[in-house]
Amino acid sequence: MLDHIDKVFxxxxxxxxxxxxxxxxxEIFKAVxxxxxxxxxxVSLLAGEPTLPPPQAAIKAAQDALNSGKPLGYTEALGIPALREGIAQLYRRRHGLQISPKRVAVTVGTSSGLMLAFLAAFSAGDTVAVVEPSYPAYRGTLKAIDLVPYRLTTDASTGYRVTPEMIAALxxxxxxxxxxxxxxxxxxxxxAAELRAIYNLCQQRGLWLxxxxxxxxxxYDRAAETVLSVGDDAIVINGFSKYWGMTGWRIGWLVLPERLVQRIEALHGSLQISAPTLSQLAGIAALNADAELTPRxxxxxxxxxxxLAALPRWGITRFAPPDGAFYLYIDVGDFTDDSVAFCKRMLDETGVVAAPGVDFNTADGHRYIRLSFCMDASIIDDAIARLDPWFSRLNRR
Ligand SMILES: Cc1ncc(COP(=O)(O)O)c(C=O)c1O
Incomplete structure (x- = not known):
């Protein structure tokens, strides 16, 4: 049957x-x-996943939708209009901004928003600057669609901030x-001033932000500023995973400059058809759950x-400013120059598990670990009770 094939590939x-x-x-997951x-x-301080359930209203909306007997089929590619409207309202409430719901695209988690944004903004082979330390999927997503990450490394000297000077020097x-x-x-x-300076520089240089x-x-100490307060010509990525604690519901959104809306609609239609309908319905209800979420x-x-109070006892004095999110990125360089080995040893000897900095920063992540604190206070207390004696025994390099 294969007789006619005369060449082996x-x-x-x-x-x-x-x-x-x-x-x-x-690697750490495997060890766990x-x-x-x-x-x-x-005792896990590893994942950035809130451990409480989604807001009650979101669960109820999902239950009602399931009980309705409706097929819960595809939605419009850009999302259910009521959700896009609700997201636009969120910007009115949080920032006093009038954002047209037409500029909102509902995505399959923030992750797919990232990919869609990169696809819409860049052509294959383009180079895109990514601040480090940062969420590692930025680099992975860029690479996966033939874009080239350019690492913009920040450090403690700027409080891990990207500065306008760094943008100007790209x-x-x-x-x-x-x-x-x-x-x-x-x-x-x-x-707001830092975002404005970065936005203006990107505009001057014709860069997508x-x-x-x-x-x-x-x-924690002040509300976050959105870049949309500075101008409409940036791409904003957001979603329900963190504040709303809905990681597995895979629902996020983009706020887009008008000229990208149709591009994203076409891309989303081709790549994903639409975000999960059940999650979109839950998302509409979740948008009004601040009373339940603020105590979290x-x-x-x-x-x-x-x-933060435990860090001095552990001899750790250098850490990033935890203004927001639920992580402490701490410099353990006095104890190790291999954050993966350090996390494994800590797990082995105390049962406490953290994330190694190397995933977030290729420059000096080998001397950092990330502690996540979005879990119940009893977990944090347990971790500290185990780490207090461990750090006091640990040799400095
Ligand atoms: C900064 C950042 N962006 C995006 C994501 C992806 O989130 P999602 O669950 O919305 O896809 C994460 C997840 O940890 C993150 O930390």
Missing amino acids: AAPAASSRSDVEIYQMW NAKVKAGGKV PAQVKGVVIASPANPTGTMLS IVDELYHGVT VEAYRRNRDTL
Whole structure:
């Protein structure tokens, strides 16, 4: 049957764009699973996933939708109009801004919003500046669609802030900038003045500015500013995963400059058809759940303060400013220069698990770890009770 084939080809290879870095956090997950399997107790400060259920109103809306007997089929590619309207209202409530719901696109989590934004703004091969430390999926998503990340490394000297000087110094091939405020893993939040300076520089240089505002609502000493207060010509990414605690519902949104709306509609129609209908209906209800969610942010604040009070006892004096989000990004460089090994050892010897900094920062993440504090206060207390004696025994390098 194969007689006519006279040449043997090599087996087809995986694409170059699928050669995305694997998170080191998976290594830690494996160690966690092994410890649990062996009957060990794990106190997890690893994941950025709120542990409380979604707001009651969201659950009720989803239950009602399921009980309605309706098919819950596809929605318009840009999302259910009432949800787009509700999101526009959120900007009115939080920031006093009039945003047209026509500029809102509902996406499959913030993650798909990121990909759609990158696809709409950049052409294959373009270089895009990504602030580091940052959420590692920015780099992975860019790579997966043939874009080239340009690492814009920040450090403690600027409070992990990207400065206008850094934007001004970007090489000519850079076509856009991705920032987050508040940021993961640092919690660093940019002021209105900082956002304005960055926005204006991007405008002057003809760069796309993409701002991940997923942690809006989870802030401690002042409310987060949206870049939309500065101007309409940025792409804003947001979603229900963090403040609303709806990670698995896979629902997010974009606020777009008008000239990108049709592009996103077409891309979303092709790539995903629409965001999950049940989650969109739950999202409409969740938008009015501030009374239930505000106390959760207060609980995160207490967790943050408890951990901040423990850091000096552990001999840790250098950490990023936790203005928002629910992470502490701490410098453990006095103890290690291998944050993955450090996390494994900490897990092994105390049962407490944190995320290694290498995933967030290729420059000096090897000396940082990230502690997440979006869990119940009893978990934080347990972690501290285990870490207090451990750190006091730990040798400095
Ligand atoms: C800064 C940031 N952006 C985006 C995401 C992805 O979130 P989503 O669940 O909305 O896809 C995360 C998740 O941790 C994040 O920390």
